[in-house]
Amino acid sequence: MADIYSQNPKLQTITNRNGMNVTVMDWGATIISIQVPLKDGTKREALLGVADPQDWHTQACYFNATIGRYANRIAESSFTLNGREYKLNSADRHCLHGGIEGFDKRRYTFTEVKPNALTCTIHSADGDQGFPGNFDLKVIFTLTDDNKLTMAYEAVCDQACPACITNHAYFNLNGCNSTILGHTLKLNSTEFLELDALSIPTGRVISVKDMPAFDFTAPKTVGRDFLTDEQQKAALGYDHPFLCSGNGDEAIVQATGEDGRLQLEVFTDYPAFQFYSGNYIHAGTPIIARDDGREYPNQAGFCFEPEFYPDAPHLPQFAARNPIVEPGKPLKRFIAYKFTAL
Numbered sequence: 001m002a003d004i005y006s007q008n009p010k011l012q013t014i015t016n017r018n019g020m021n022v023t024v025m026d027w028g029a030t031i032i033s034i035q036v037p038l039k040d041g042t043k044r045e046a047l048l049g050v051a052d053p054q055d056w057h058t059q060a061c062y063f064n065a066t067i068g069r070y071a072n073r074i075a076e077s078s079f080t081l082n083g084r085e086y087k088l089n090s091a092d093r094h095c096l097h098g099g100i101e102g103f104d105k106r107r108y109t110f111t112e113v114k115p116n117a118l119t120c121t122i123h124s125a126d127g128d129q130g131f132p133g134n135f136d137l138k139v140i141f142t143l144t145d146d147n148k149l150t151m152a153y154e155a156v157c158d159q160a161c162p163a164c165i166t167n168h169a170y171f172n173l174n175g176c177n178s179t180i181l182g183h184t185l186k187l188n189s190t191e192f193l194e195l196d197a198l199s200i201p202t203g204r205v206i207s208v209k210d211m212p213a214f215d216f217t218a219p220k221t222v223g224r225d226f227l228t229d230e231q232q233k234a235a236l237g238y239d240h241p242f243l244c245s246g247n248g249d250e251a252i253v254q255a256t257g258e259d260g261r262l263q264l265e266v267f268t269d270y271p272a273f274q275f276y277s278g279n280y281i282h283a284g285t286p287i288i289a290r291d292d293g294r295e296y297p298n299q300a301g302f303c304f305e306p307e308f309y310p311d312a313p314h315l316p317q318f319a320a321r322n323p324i325v326e327p328g329k330p331l332k333r334f335i336a337y338k339f340t341a342l
Contacts, residue, residue: 009056009107014116014143019043020339022143027056028065028104029120029139031169036147036262036339044175044262046339048281048301051288057105059287061280062168065104066139066151067097069124069131071166072241072274072310075200079313081132081160081324088130094198097168099129103137104168117142126159133159135325148338155331163325164308167335170278170301171264173257177289180278180302181223182258187216187275188250189242193309197234201241201311214240219254222277222302236279237299241272241310251338253304260342267336268306271321276303306335 010026021043023033035043047064050056056063077090089099097104103122112119117140124135140152153165172180192214194204208215213225213232227233231240244252248269255264266273278301281287286295309315312322325331 009053010110012110012113012118014114014118014141016116016143016145016147018145018147020143020147022141022149024118024120024141025056026108026110026120028106029108029122030056030063030065030104031141031167032056032064034149034337034339036341038261038341044173045291046171046173046175046262046264048170048172048296049290051290051293055288058285060284061170061287062097062104063287064167064169066108066120066165067168067305068103068137068165069098069129069135069161069163070095071097071164071305071307073200074162075311075314077130079162081162081313086130086132094200101129103165108139116144131161133157133161135161135163137165139165146338147340148336150334150336152334153331155325156327157325158327160324160326162313162322163331164312165331165333166270166305166307168303168305169337170281170303171255172301173255173262173264174259175257175262177292177294177296177300178258179223179297179299181221181226181299183222183302184219184256185216185222186219186254187242188245188252189273190217190245191243193241193243193272195231195235195240199235199239199310201309201315203315203317205243214238214242219256226277237277238302239274239276239279241274241307243272244268244270248334252306255302256342263340263342265338265340266304266306267338268334270306270308270333270335272307272309274303274305274307274310276305278302306333
């Protein structure tokens with residue numbers, strides 16, 4: 001299916017009055033470019049991207065795509081809901097990012113195109129990847145004149161189903177093929193979920209004060225405490241769910257490129273976000289960077305994936321923060337990326 005859906009992609013570009021450009025591809029509702037004006041009048045590419053457009057369907061890192069039906073992991077590729085067990089379509093022991101043919105590998109339909117906004121839709125039939133119910137998702141991309149790109153997710157399902165939609169953007173604010181370990185990062189989070197050796201939450205919530213490598217409540221570089229504890233070593237870096245401290249009005253992330261010229265802030269009303277430091281970018285088939293034609297190394301980009309808790313179907317103690325989508329109870333969440341030239 002991946003080969004079929006990645007052929008002849010349709011692209012749409014939205015702009016704002018400042019000259020910022022965002023290009024979205026219908027395959028995977030993927031953001032393939034975010035170009036932000038700097039103070040000197042040039043534009044900087046904020047996202048990783050492939051040199052050959054044909055490589056979008058061969059890369060295995062979910063580059064900048066919309067993820068669903070369920071972002072992140074579901075343990076043992078199964079869950080029980082209302083007394084029925086559902087087995088998910090997965091290539092590994094634990095289901096990742098919606099299964100073998102998740103929403104990142106599907107062609108969406110552009111249903112509305114405006115100069116500064118795009119609407120994409122996709123239908124997922126009952127049983128798709130093992131999930132119950134007919135599921136319809138709408139993704140609305142809106143670019144405002146304060147250089148904020150918002151993705152609004154609206155989804156309905158005719159049966160009860162766990163659902164979590166996010167975006168898997170890989171950012172490098174240096175604007176070139178380089179490491180993100182020198183980026184300065186501040187996270188509006190005081191707790192994160194402990195993971196087992198296969199990146200499944202144990203159910204234990206850890207204060208960042210008790211594990212200083214995860215403490216970004218004050219700005220510090222990504223590399224300062226990199227690979228300094230067992231949690232990181234198991235994941236080859238940061239790949240952990242942080243719990244949001246705010247309610248959507250405050251930035252959960254503030255990141256600044258190494259040269260100090262571009263800043264990113266991330267906003268969401270999801271209760272958590274996965275901070276991933278790009279630990280497996282260079283695993284498997286090499287990905288050739290579009291800017292210099294060289295292979296992307298590990299840590300060439302980082303991701304901040306707002307979401308419900310990973311493996312939420314197996315964490316009933318947090319059910320209030322991870323609602324099930326069902327008739328009369330749709331999914332309605334947002335993610336926003338705001339850029340500031342410094």
